[in-house]
Amino acid sequence: MENLVICGGRRLSGEIDIQGAKNSALPILAATVLIKGESVIHNCPDLSDIDAAIKILRHLGCKVKKEKNTLTVDSREISCYNIPDALMREMRSSIVFLGSVLGRTGMAVMSSPGGCDIGLRPIDLHLSSLRTLGVRVEECHGTLICKREKQLAGGVVSLSFPSVGATENIMLACALSRGRTVILNAAREPEIKDLADFLNSCGCNVEIGSHGTVVISGVKELHGCEHSVIPDRIASLTFMSAVASSGGDVTLNKTDSSSFMSVIPIFEQMGCEIANRSNRLRIRMNKRPKSVMDIRTMPYPGFPTDAQAPVTAALSVAQGTSVLVENIFENRFKHIPELQRMGARIKIEGKVAIIDGTDRLYGARVFSPDLRGGAALVVAGLCAQGETVVEQICHIDRGYECIEKSFSQLGADIKRIIV
Secondary structure (H helix, E strand, C coil): CEEEEEECCCCEEEEEECCECHHHHHHHHHHHHHCCCEEEEECCCCCHHHHHHHHHHHHHCCEEEEECCEEEEECCCCCCCECCHHHHCCCHHHHHHHHHHHHHHCEEEEECCCCCCCCCCCCHHHHHHHHHCCCEEEEECCEEEEECCCCCCEEEEECCCCCHHHHHHHHHHHCCCCCEEEEECCCCCHHHHHHHHHHHHCCCEEEECCCCEEEEECCCCCCCCEEECCECHHHHHHHHHHHHHHCEEEEEECCCHHHHCCCHHHHHHHCCEEEEECCEEEEEECCCCECCCCEEECCCCCECHHHHHHHHHHHCCCECEEEEECCCCCCCCCCHHHHHHCCCCEEEECCEEEEECCCCCECCEEECCCHHHHHHHHHHHHHCECEEEEECCCCHHHCCCCHHHHHHHCCCEEEEEEC
16 A cells, blocks of 8 residues: 655645646547557556556457557457456446447447446436437346447437536447437537547547537548547646645646636636646746635536546635535545545535635645545645645546656655555
């Protein structure tokens, strides 16, 4: 077991390169299953979730070679259509393989996914959408059995909620269809566009409209290509949260601020000075942050639920009272009791967190409840007085590349220890 030990109170300064997006790399890796050839994926982050995806690919019969942040996937020989329960449980996004395995082999057998316990993430939208397209779906004792009798002919799927996972699964299932599929009320996240760009580079025809419509014109076969994963917007927002709470002057390189423009005004309300320039963002903070009265998590382009926890940690040391509403997941406040152990004054009322800012947090031994909650505890530990020990950092490793090295590069006193 490994812990993070943080001695807080240091201002952050310097430059850091932002990793590739986890939430983009995973569906793209799933998409390689559709290709009878070799795919080269650059800027793929080195994460435990990526390692879990590689295990699934190899189980399905793919040959995978990893060299630093480049993955080469040879999917010419797919030998099976089932994914064992043990592999599905390793990451929450494993359900995205449903569409690609079904699209390639005509059948998919798998269990429900694992990963962080941040609340229900029902896959009923995935399954009902596939049924609409003619897929026979059976659920038996926790196992999903999906089968298509013939090549999908396309159709119109209207999502009741712009689910990222459901949108991705439909895109993957229909890439090799013989017709045209239209997704209404589709997710609009940048990761959806990145998946579409990858599929198009492989010979598919995916069009993304400006108002939540995705059109997939299927093809008989896809070929391999080289693709570079987009920057991780949530990693960028995590580093920005740390600067907001600890103070400092940090430049984020290889980022894309256009993917999180809706969040930048919140940091400016806190008192941060932000300068955007091409793929670089500079954030400066020379005072205690100010409170923000109304933040509501929403589907893209609204405030992302994945950024809620790190921003909550920054607002816990703000002047005044902040109010944050979590509209996406009901268990996304599991980090708050841990922040309270550090002196944060936060009250939860249903889906609302009322944050009465305190002038300082104090180091404590805390447990990472999930991926983004763990990142929030790191942000809190960096600005806290004294030593903070963050346990269960396996959650953090699912989404951040060596987070202790990244913050050490910016002058933080943080290290990983084996216990």
